[in-house]
Amino acid sequence: MKNTKLINEESNIKKHKKSVFFRLLKYAIPYTHLMALGILIVLVLTYLSLMPPQIVRTAINKYILSEDLSTAEKLTGISQQAIWFLLVSGGIFLFEYLSILVTTYIGGRVVYDVRRQLYDHVLKLPMSFFDRHPSGQITTRITSDTQNVQEFFTSVITSIVNDVFLLVGVILMMWNISSRLFLDIIYIFPIIVVAMAAFRYFDIKAYRAVRTGIAKINAYIAENLAGMPVIKLFNAEDYKKKEFDAINRELYKARMNQLYVFGIFRPLISFLYYLTLSLIIWFGSKYILGRALNFGDLYAFVSYIDTFMRPIEDLSEKYDIIQNTIASGEKIFALLDEPQEEQGNEDGKRDVTNGVIEFKDVWFTYDNKRWILQNVNLHFRPGELVAIVGETGAGKTTIMNLINGMYRAQKGKILIDGVPINEYNIHQLRKQVSAVPQDVVLFSGTLLDNIRLFHDEIPEDKVYKALEKVEALEIIQRLPKGIYTEIVERGKGISAGERQLIALARSILFGAKVFILDEATSNIDVETERRIQKAVRELSKDNTAIMIAHRLSTVVNADRIVVVADGRIAEEGKHLELLKRKGAYYKLYEIQFAKEEIA
Numbered sequence: 203m204k205n206t207k208l209i210n211e212e213s214n215i216k217k218h219k220k221s222v223f224f225r226l227l228k229y230a231i232p233y234t235h236l237m238a239l240g241i242l243i244v245l246v247l248t249y250l251s252l253m254p255p256q257i258v259r260t261a262i263n264k265y266i267l268s269e270d271l272s273t274a275e276k277l278t279g280i281s282q283q284a285i286w287f288l289l290v291s292g293g294i295f296l297f298e299y300l301s302i303l304v305t306t307y308i309g310g311r312v313v314y315d316v317r318r319q320l321y322d323h324v325l326k327l328p329m330s331f332f333d334r335h336p337s338g339q340i341t342t343r344i345t346s347d348t349q350n351v352q353e354f355f356t357s358v359i360t361s362i363v364n365d366v367f368l369l370v371g372v373i374l375m376m377w378n379i380s381s382r383l384f385l386d387i388i389y390i391f392p393i394i395v396v397a398m399a400a401f402r403y404f405d406i407k408a409y410r411a412v413r414t415g416i417a418k419i420n421a422y423i424a425e426n427l428a429g430m431p432v433i434k435l436f437n438a439e440d441y442k443k444k445e446f447d448a449i450n451r452e453l454y455k456a457r458m459n460q461l462y463v464f465g466i467f468r469p470l471i472s473f474l475y476y477l478t479l480s481l482i483i484w485f486g487s488k489y490i491l492g493r494a495l496n497f498g499d500l501y502a503f504v505s506y507i508d509t510f511m512r513p514i515e516d517l518s519e520k521y522d523i524i525q526n527t528i529a530s531g532e533k534i535f536a537l538l539d540e541p542q543e544e545q546g547n548e549d550g551k552r553d554v555t556n557g558v559i560e561f562k563d564v565w566f567t568y569d570n571k572r573w574i575l576q577n578v579n580l581h582f583r584p585g586e587l588v589a590i591v592g593e594t595g596a597g598k599t600t601i602m603n604l605i606n607g608m609y610r611a612q613k614g615k616i617l618i619d620g621v622p623i624n625e626y627n628i629h630q631l632r633k634q635v636s637a638v639p640q641d642v643v644l645f646s647g648t649l650l651d652n653i654r655l656f657h658d659e660i661p662e663d664k665v666y667k668a669l670e671k672v673e674a675l676e677i678i679q680r681l682p683k684g685i686y687t688e689i690v691e692r693g694k695g696i697s698a699g700e701r702q703l704i705a706l707a708r709s710i711l712f713g714a715k716v717f718i719l720d721e722a723t724s725n726i727d728v729e730t731e732r733r734i735q736k737a738v739r740e741l742s743k744d745n746t747a748i749m750i751a752h753r754l755s756t757v758v759n760a761d762r763i764v765v766v767a768d769g770r771i772a773e774e775g776k777h778l779e780l781l782k783r784k785g786a787y788y789k790l791y792e793i794q795f796a797k798e799e800i801a
């Protein structure tokens with residue numbers, strides 16, 4: 203089969219799976235110094251967070267329970283410790299603020315960089331990429347996937363440093379206060395860690411199931427509300443009710459599961475915490491009675507147990523974020539690794555001078571599965587207006603897409619002025635070979651912006667001249683603000699035909715030599731139709747002009763008609779000639795154009 207020869211583009215996804223993490227970290231390289239500062243701040247913060255229990259411990263041991271000091275001396279000492287405590291708390295406040303400031307800045311910058319890089323890349327991807335990927339998916343990559351990356355840089359990296367150091371610090375502190383008491387309760391710690399990890403694991407699983415359930419219900423309801431007439435017409439209510447019950451039950455079960463997980467693990471972790479406290483009180487009190495430990499020590503020990511729980515809980519939470527980030531990073535890099543559009547000859551010096559176009563045995567497919575154009579041979583030259591006709595789906599627009607380099611033919615040659623199309627710089631080519639699509643999209647901005655495409659250096663009188671040439675000036679002058687009319691919602695309020703005229707004027711302004719117009723299939727008023735035809739006819743005198751025709755009037759006026767059928771050129775000739783031949787054109791004429799003639 204011919205198809206098996208075609209290149210398969212889908213291979214480079216997942217190639218970089220392992221290095222995703224390191225590739226992500228690379229984005230932080232420009233901010234290394236800030237990263238280092240952030241970590242330093244976090245280290246100070248960790249150190250400060252370990253201090254309060256020690257201060258209280260000193261206050262209790264050295265002053266409150268002292269047997270040698272006078273009450274006045276005790277009070278002075280205690281107030282000293284209190285002030286100390288206050289200062290440390292202030293320090294914690296300050297450094298926490300600084301660490302949030304620095305990490306938020308780094309995360310914000312990184313995600314800004316990633317987004318910019320992604321969008322730059324998307325702009326340079328070939329049309330075939332956009333055929334394969336829904337726009338929603340691309341949007342998600344640029345918006346929410348990058349958001350996950352931001353979270354990674356703002357909350358994960360510094361938190362992990364904080365948590366790990368805090369954990370080590372707490373353990374050292376407890377060991378320092380009383381290694382005996384520490385060893386008495388040490389076996390509880392792994393149990394707490396395991397319980398916490400298990401809780402996270404089941405919690406994430408349950409949470410995801412609930413999310414999926416909600417998404418399913420949403421999708422189901424949306425689809426079925428849209429299809430309500432069908433449900434009613436076909437008496438499908440009972441069936442739909444059962445269908446919904448099943449989905450609803452699934453969500454109910456997922457939700458219950460989530461509650462079970464919480465129901466079991468929350469109390470379990472609390473119980474482990476209180477168990478640890480009981481053990482500390484049990485052993486600690488014994489040591490106090492035996493005078494091996496002071497009351498202040500016991501207090502500090504209990505405080506550190508509180509501090510111990512925090513990083514463990516935090517770390518298990520961060521693990522989830524890391525997983526999300528890796529998943530998002532994978533998708534982001536898969537997009538970044540998509541090959542960009544071929545730019546053609548980089549120097550961009552080659553110009554389309556005459557506009558002679560030749561197709562030589564051209565074969566083309568969009569999806570590597572089905573040939574859309576087969577063995578197409580065509581010839582266009584300046585001074586001749588050619589109409590391309592054919593049934594819907596025959597491949598007319600596809601021919602246009604090949605001429606302006608939106609897609610590349612897999613086999614055969616397309617020559618412009620005798621030079622293969624891929625030897626032109628792609629941007630130069632599109633300037634000089636102008637294609638006006640069936641449905642012209644206008645961007646937000648004024649009409650003027652749209653015509654000179656935000657090139658403010660082009661003077662307005664040139665714009666007016668171009669508009670005049672396609673007889674679009676009157677149409678625009680009818681608008682209350684004329685050329686300064688603000689475009690809303692892709693050009694609402696300006697008809698399809700008028701938008702095509704505007705696009706034609708734009709092509710003239712940018713010095714096109716070849717004009718291809720894909721006639722709008724929607725209704726166009728007679729006046730606009732006449733203007734378009736006249737404009738194209740006018741342009742065909744000095745340029746190459748091609749009309750993809752959906753109207754009889756266009757066809758009849760053309761110098762030559764090319765009939766496309768099933769991706770092949772079926773016939774070529776003038777209107778009457780082709781009618782006489784009673785071939786493909788005749789059939790098409792009978793089906794499509796004759797009814798226009800009657801009407």
Ligand SMILES: Nc1ncnc2c1ncn2[C@@H]1O[C@H](COP(=O)(O)OP(=O)(O)OP(=O)(O)O)[C@@H](O)[C@H]1O
Pocket residue numbers: 333568569574592593594595596597598599600601
């Ligand atoms: N981006 C695409 N990806 C995959 N297939 C496509 C794509 N664009 C068009 N096709 C398919 O290629 C064939 C030719 O499409 P094309 O748009 O060239 O038809 P057309 O002759 O312009 O039709 P119409 O008169 O309806 O505009 C159709 O079968 C269509 O389904």
Ligand SMILES: [Mg+2]
Pocket residue numbers: 598599600640720
């Ligand atoms: Mg088309």
